[in-house]
Amino acid sequence: MTEVDDARARILEKAEQCFLAHGYSRVTMDDIATELRMSKKTLYRHFSSKEALGEAAIEAIFARIREELRAILEDERRDFGERLESFARTLTGHYARGAAVLRDLQRDAPALWQKLLELRRQSIQARFGAFVAAGVKAGALRSDVEPRLVIRMVLTLVDQLMRPDVLxxxxxxxxxxxxxxxxxxxxxxxxxxxxxxxxxxKPRGPRT
Structure with missing residues (x-):
């Protein structure tokens, strides 16, 4: 890891901590620079704005979530039901920890909110699609199941229901x-x- 990469990683880690602790709206670039004992000039050298830093933090979080989901869904030591439960628990755990940030983004940062929705769709589509296909292959799900349809249904429900205002x-x-x-x-x-x-x-057939 280069010095620049190390600095970006430290900034992202601290920004995520601050956002989770105080919400996105209440944290300023000054706050993050102070927490890092770093000059604002150095901070802005790596991230041109708070929104750019917020977007990078969201991308880093979802990269970790995708890895967690990959490990869960590929763990063949557990059956379909166990992996499904772990999948749901992991996603909702991350959602719960970031509930205050999500409310802020939906209310005050529409561009970042849309970015988050996009990354969430990508994560579910990439991981859950493979999971459904594996469930069909293992016999846990019906053989006539079309994984793409199931994914579309889940994505639609997640988009409509897993929102701070709807919850x-x-x-x-x-x-x-x-x-x-x-x-x-x-x-x-x-x-x-x-x-x-x-x-x-069950409906009966027509009388003869």
Whole structure:
């Protein structure tokens, strides 16, 4: 790692800590420079604005999240259900830790909010798509499942529901909502145990 890379890494780490502790809106470039015992001139040499620093911090966070999800989804020592639970717990854990920052971004920094939504979609699409395909191959999900359709459904629900304003309206936390949302989607595509009786309200065929 070069000296420049090291400086950028330290700045990003401190910025993330400050944003998580105080929210994005309340933190200034002066605050970050002071925390780092660094001159503002040096700070601006690496990041031209607070928004540029915020965007880089978001990208760094999602790079870590993608690695965590990759490790979970590729861990074949655990079955589909265990990996799904860990997947949901990891995503909602990150969401909960950054709840104040997310509210700030949605309210005060629309460009960064849109960047975050874009990266979130990419992370779910890249990791969850492979997970669904693996679930079909392992027999945990129905063989007629189209992974691309499931991903699109999940992405739509995440975009519409996993938002600070919607969670506040529903009076739910991300930890409560996300597993239920996934359950609604996946319960319909899981394989059913053999010999299970058909539902009582199954439509009958036409009389002859």
């Amino acid at each position: 506040a309206e529903l009076e739910m936390t991300a930890e409560q909502l996300f597993p239920r949302m996934l359950g609604v989607v996946l319960d319909g595509i899981r394989t059913k145990p053999e010999g299970r009786p058909p539902p009582a309200n």
